[in-house]
Amino acid sequence: MSKDIEQKEFRCGIVALIGPPNAGKSTLLNSYLGQKVSIVTPKPQTTRNRINGILQRDDCQIVFLDTPGIHKSNQTLNRFLVETAWQAITGTDVVVLMIDGARYVDKLSLLEKEISPLISPIKNQLEKTIIAINKIDKVKNKNKFLPIIDFMSKHFEGVEIFLISALTGEGCFELLEEIKKHLPVGPPLFPEDQISSVPLRFMAAEIIREKLFLKLEKELPYSVAVEIEHWDEDEEKNLIKIHAVIYVAKKNHKQIVIGHRGSMLKEIGTLARQELEAILDSKVYLQLWVKVREKWNEDERFISYLYSEGF
Ligand SMILES: Nc1nc2c(ncn2[C@@H]2O[C@H](COP(=O)(O)OP(=O)(O)OP(=O)(O)O)[C@@H](O)[C@H]2O)c(=O)[nH]1
Ligand SMILES: [Mg+2]
Structure with missing residues (x-):
């Protein structure tokens, strides 16, 4: 041939x-x-x-x-x-x-x-x-x-x-x-070295959400969302500073996510940071904030703001 x-x-x-x-x-x-x-x-x-x-x-x-x-x-x-x-x-x-x-x-x-x-x-x-x-x-x-x-x-x-x-x-x-x-016969749609078109920022938010899912219990995983607020890369120091917001849907959820003296948040942050450092091949400084956004999971506009994008 x-x-x-x-x-x-x-x-x-x-x-x-x-x-x-x-x-x-x-x-x-x-x-x-x-x-x-x-x-x-x-x-x-x-x-x-x-x-x-x-x-x-x-x-x-x-x-x-x-x-x-x-x-x-x-x-x-x-x-x-x-x-x-x-x-x-x-x-x-x-x-x-x-x-x-x-x-x-x-x-x-x-x-x-x-x-x-x-x-x-x-x-x-x-x-x-x-x-x-x-x-x-x-x-x-x-x-x-x-x-x-x-x-x-x-x-x-x-x-x-x-x-x-x-x-x-x-x-x-x-x-x-x-x-x-x-599959139809046809040329590739993406460059041959690309594995996904999911932006790193979104991937980072997902990794944090994964740790929340794993650590939180009952209905709580379903009422948390994560958004990356700041992402600063310092190439000289090989350091990426990431500030992420964890949204909770009820006031009393905030303390549960933070945990006793911040222990839960610290654990989630450590797990996420370790994985992010491996993926990004860089040191990562990860700061997590927990914000109450009442009933965000019933707010269609906010949900589509967070998740309407497909990759
Ligand atoms: N034993 C076993 N576990 C599996 C297998 N495939 C997936 N799992 C487990 O099943 C659970 C759910 O896997 P996911 O890949 O998150 O399932 P999903 O279909 O993407 O779930 P959603 O995103 O919630 O729709 C995880 O704990 C996986 O480790 C399998 O072939 N064997
Ligand atoms: Mg899935």
Whole structure:
């Protein structure tokens, strides 16, 4: 095959990762990229906007869009997140519908309940949809997934189904090969050394939010947001000074985030700083402020100010 023809067969496309919260969408994205571009926590509704990660191969470039988990909710923030996820699938070449398979073993009615918001919107996208049943590492007897496969193939007719573990990598190669088959032949959309177009400032805010998610309990993670107020780089000292605001939605949340004599905030700050120093390859001076912004998570304008941007 001549070089010309080889070049013509380069494939490039956009792949949306969608599914219920906590399915492992961000984990899969990070695992394909070999690097963290999207934060991951054991709690549902971690991802709050569309985050891209660009997988670069000799024969293709795949732009993955990570999205917030799709679920039913009456809360303003959650409705906004779900809307963001749906917006991500328009104009994509492939939709990977991902579920946490282990969660639904012997629980088909739970699967039915949680997949129901996805069934009709996906109906007219079936030819570009691939299903990934994730977290298979959690279940020894793989036959336990058969009823789930059955259920999914009934509701999403003709769609290929893969059993995967985003954590161990099992099945992920095969899934990627299937994704590639769906990509159109075309030139790359991004430069070949780019891994994401998420701005560093936003990434830093996300890392701080990840630590808040991990450390805070109950409903609190869902009512915190992070914004970077100042970002100053001192190249001579190889130092980046970052001032970030942590918004809480209620007055009494402020003290919980700060903790006894500032212990919680200090711990969150230390964890975030360590990770930021590794990513930015620089010393980081991180200052965190906690601000009360009453009911920010019910304020559509503020939510879209924080999260309407997709990357
Ligand atoms: N055992 C196991 N755990 C997994 C696997 N994939 C993801 N997880 C875990 O599941 C949890 C949720 O993973 P995320 O990647 O944040 O899930 P998500 O679908 O992005 O969740 P949202 O952003 O909330 O919609 C984390 O604790 C992950 O470590 C897997 O294949 N096996
Ligand atoms: Mg996520």
